[in-house]
Amino acid sequence: MDLHNLIRGALPTLVTNTTNSSSNGSSAEHGLPHGILESLTPLLGAAQFNPLVKLFVVLNSIVGSRFGLDPALLLSAIGLIWALNKLCRQLYSAFQGLVSKYLTAHIQISSTDDIYLHMMKWLASQPSMVNSRSLTAETVSKGAWDEDEELELLAKRQASDTSSSYLNFSNQEAKAAPRFTPALGMHNFWFRGRYFGLHRKQESLFEETYASGMPSFKDKETIILTCFGRSPDPIKQLLQHAKEQYYIGHQAKTTIKRPAAQAMRRYGNRHTWQQVAVRPVRPMRTVVLDEQQKNMILSDVNEYLHPATPRWYANRGIPLRRGYLFHGPPGTGKTSLSFALAGVFGLDIYVISLLDPSLTEEDLSALFITLPRRCVVLLEDIDSAGLTRPSGSDASDVGRKTANGQDGTGKETGTAGHTSKEDWKVSDLARELKKQSGSDEKKAISLSGLLNAIDGVASHEGRVLIMTTNRPETLDEALIRPGRVDLQVAFTNATQDQARELFMRMYEPDSNLTDPGEDGPRSPCQLPPLTPFSEPPPTPFSPSSFTDISSSMGVEAEAENEPPSNTAPSAASSLAAVASSNSNNKPAPLNLNSHSHSSTAKLDPPNSSTSSIDNGAIVTSSEETIDQLQPGELARIASAFAAKIPSGQFSPAELQGFLLKRKKTPRRALAEVDAWVEALQQQKANKTKVLQVQ
Numbered sequence: 001m002d003l004h005n006l007i008r009g010a011l012p013t014l015v016t017n018t019t020n021s022s023s024n025g026s027s028a029e030h031g032l033p034h035g036i037l038e039s040l041t042p043l044l045g046a047a048q049f050n051p052l053v054k055l056f057v058v059l060n061s062i063v064g065s066r067f068g069l070d071p072a073l074l075l076s077a078i079g080l081i082w083a084l085n086k087l088c089r090q091l092y093s094a095f096q097g098l099v100s101k102y103l104t105a106h107i108q109i110s111s112t113d114d115i116y117l118h119m120m121k122w123l124a125s126q127p128s129m130v131n132s133r134s135l136t137a138e139t140v141s142k143g144a145w146d147e148d149e150e151l152e153l154l155a156k157r158q159a160s161d162t163s164s165s166y167l168n169f170s171n172q173e174a175k176a177a178p179r180f181t182p183a184l185g186m187h188n189f190w191f192r193g194r195y196f197g198l199h200r201k202q203e204s205l206f207e208e209t210y211a212s213g214m215p216s217f218k219d220k221e222t223i224i225l226t227c228f229g230r231s232p233d234p235i236k237q238l239l240q241h242a243k244e245q246y247y248i249g250h251q252a253k254t255t256i257k258r259p260a261a262q263a264m265r266r267y268g269n270r271h272t273w274q275q276v277a278v279r280p281v282r283p284m285r286t287v288v289l290d291e292q293q294k295n296m297i298l299s300d301v302n303e304y305l306h307p308a309t310p311r312w313y314a315n316r317g318i319p320l321r322r323g324y325l326f327h328g329p330p331g332t333g334k335t336s337l338s339f340a341l342a343g344v345f346g347l348d349i350y351v352i353s354l355l356d357p358s359l360t361e362e363d364l365s366a367l368f369i370t371l372p373r374r375c376v377v378l379l380e381d382i383d384s385a386g387l388t389r390p391s392g393s394d395a396s397d398v399g400r401k402t403a404n405g406q407d408g409t410g411k412e413t414g415t416a417g418h419t420s421k422e423d424w425k426v427s428d429l430a431r432e433l434k435k436q437s438g439s440d441e442k443k444a445i446s447l448s449g450l451l452n453a454i455d456g457v458a459s460h461e462g463r464v465l466i467m468t469t470n471r472p473e474t475l476d477e478a479l480i481r482p483g484r485v486d487l488q489v490a491f492t493n494a495t496q497d498q499a500r501e502l503f504m505r506m507y508e509p510d511s512n513l514t515d516p517g518e519d520g521p522r523s524p525c526q527l528p529p530l531t532p533f534s535e536p537p538p539t540p541f542s543p544s545s546f547t548d549i550s551s552s553m554g555v556e557a558e559a560e561n562e563p564p565s566n567t568a569p570s571a572a573s574s575l576a577a578v579a580s581s582n583s584n585n586k587p588a589p590l591n592l593n594s595h596s597h598s599s600t601a602k603l604d605p606p607n608s609s610t611s612s613i614d615n616g617a618i619v620t621s622s623e624e625t626i627d628q629l630q631p632g633e634l635a636r637i638a639s640a641f642a643a644k645i646p647s648g649q650f651s652p653a654e655l656q657g658f659l660l661k662r663k664k665t666p667r668r669a670l671a672e673v674d675a676w677v678e679a680l681q682q683q684k685a686n687k688t689k690v691l692q693v694q
């Protein structure tokens with residue numbers, strides 16, 4: 001079908017006009033420009049399939065002949081509207097620029113800063129934002145401590161369901177709702193009756209990454225908050241509010257941070273440290289330690305963190321630092337006490353491993369510089385870091401302990417067992433050269449590098465440094481000299497008293513253990529109450545008792561940097577009160593005659609055919625659980641248990657491991673302890689690693 005036929009069929013009027021025009025030579029009176037169809041006719045053959053030409057013809061005829069409008073006029077009108085629109089837009093953006101410059105305030109937040117996290121979390125909780133039409137969905141990863149109450153209920157329901165013996169968490173990931181935050185672009189919201197603008201934008205930065213050695217683009221986000229008025233105060237209040245809201249969930253939690261991956265550390269600020277976990281605060285009373293020793297550490301840290309302490313130190317020209325060395329056998333509570341201290345004072349813990357292969361001396365200094373004003377820095381197993389003195393002749397080129405190259409003090413014993421360099425073979429020489437060129441090993445952290453980071457000019461003052469070691473005798477004297485280590489705390493294997501306390505703690509009902517009065521919710525900024533420095537010393541430790549404690553408990557207080565001892569150790573005394581009320585509760589001798597278990601009770605694991613799950617613990621039907629004990633009976637069993645533990649032989653961690661396997665059945669623990677003690681003693685004597693009785 002050609003175009004003529006098409007037009008004729010579709011628009012009879014047009015055809016009539018066309019016919020007339022060809023007969024009288026005038027078509028202008030019918031709305032078509034004179035001769036337009038004639039001039040188009042030669043083209044029609046070629047362009048009859050061109051939809052644009054068809055459209056033009058159809059529109060022209062409609063506008064011209066149907067509505068009697070001049071198409072040229074119409075085109076001019078459209079052009080005018082477009083130009084006006086452009087002009088309005090430009091005027092609007094100029095007006096907006098003026099308002100933004102003179103009538104609004106802005107605050108910019110970079111994604112490299114913690115405030116960005118606070119703001120994003122707050123925005124995600126705002127109904128106006130969640131219902132916005134432009135959102136970004138994020139997966140919220142939950143830690144083991146953030147389990148939903150719903151999930152806990154599910155576990156309880158499954159546990160009570162006798163048909164299923166084991167918990168099932170399938171599809172839990174699918175049930176976790178994503179978090180929605182404003183998408184990139186412009187948004188607005190109201191806060192406390194004020195209107196705020198939010199611009200979330202992203203830019204790509206060209207970065208050379210250490211990890212791959214290849215330059216690449218990294219995305220960096222920025223949010224700009226705007227409010228009307230010439231003062232940014234409303235935005236500051238909003239940010240403060242977002243920050244407070246963020247930390248509400250962090251109450252009674254300890255945040256643990258480690259150095260970020262090497263590539264991330266280059267971004268500086270909050271990217272230097274990476275949050276690895278947020279755990280519930282470890283209550284101080286769960287660390288089984290001599291009460292006086294505990295109180296002394298608590299009051300010492302309390303004094304150090306007192307707001308008046310910096311002035312006191314400054315007036316006397318003493319650097320504001322406090323170092324602690326926790327030493328003792330493995331599993332005796334060194335790390336646990338560090339975490340409990342962080343919990344009591346509401347501080348974050350920054351854990352550094354000197355064995356981290358990506359850590360250089362420069363990194364270490366940068367890490368210490370970016371520490372917050374108050375925090376706990378934990379340097380674990382400082383002895384195994386293989387630090388050396390650069391001045392040592394043979395040790396100067398080796399900073400890290402290797403399996404075949406160094407002894408515990410970090411001194412080199414010779415490569416491959418050779419003591420003198422004359423004995424070296426060609427292969428030894430090649431290995432040594434390779435080592436020196438640094439091609440196969442990273443540059444180690446030397447002792448001076450560590451000391452520089454700890455107390456060099458650039459180091460951050462005000463932090464609580466805790467170093468832990470199993471072998472204090474191998475440490476360099478420079479590292480533990482007063483001023484770097486101000487208090488040494490010795491940890492020992494469990495005494496019988498500690499064994500009893502551990503036993504009680506394991507089987508006490510949860511309601512006794514969650515005592516908000518002691519280590520209860522505490523915001524990170526909220527320190528235990530402090531007494532002003534000007535008051536007389538209310539400390540329970542007289543200088544003489546202090547010395548006594550030091551000698552009897554293996555605690556050596558260094559006198560050099562002692563701050564004024566007139567700060568009330570209120571946290572310490574309150575903890576002491578709670579703990580002593582526990583320890584004073586001396587149980588009466590045990591009478592087991594009326595009970596089902598005797599000391600000859602079977603040591604076999606529970607028979608699975610008769611077992612059920614009780615709050616996660618598998619319990620046999622024949623066993624007596626904690627709930628079935630008479631009041632006061634637990635204390636008696638604990639004493640009987642402690643009497644069977646040889647003092648100072650087993651670490652609290654070993655005892656805890658034994659009890660954990662019988663966490664619902666104290667009688668069974670008592671019945672099986674003899675066999676376990678014997679087996680463990682034998683294992684230690686034979687120096688084997690395989691446990692006969694667990």
Ligand SMILES: Nc1ncnc2c1ncn2[C@@H]1O[C@H](COP(=O)(O)OP(=O)(O)OP(=O)(O)O)[C@@H](O)[C@H]1O
Nearest residue numbers: 286287288329330331332333334335336652653656
């Ligand atoms: N004194 C203690 N009181 C309560 N629990 C303890 C004590 N000592 C050890 N534990 C328990 O033993 C486990 C290991 O303890 P922790 O990590 O504190 O020991 P550590 O002395 O730091 O060991 P390592 O020297 O091997 O690092 C923890 O689960 C902790 O609860």
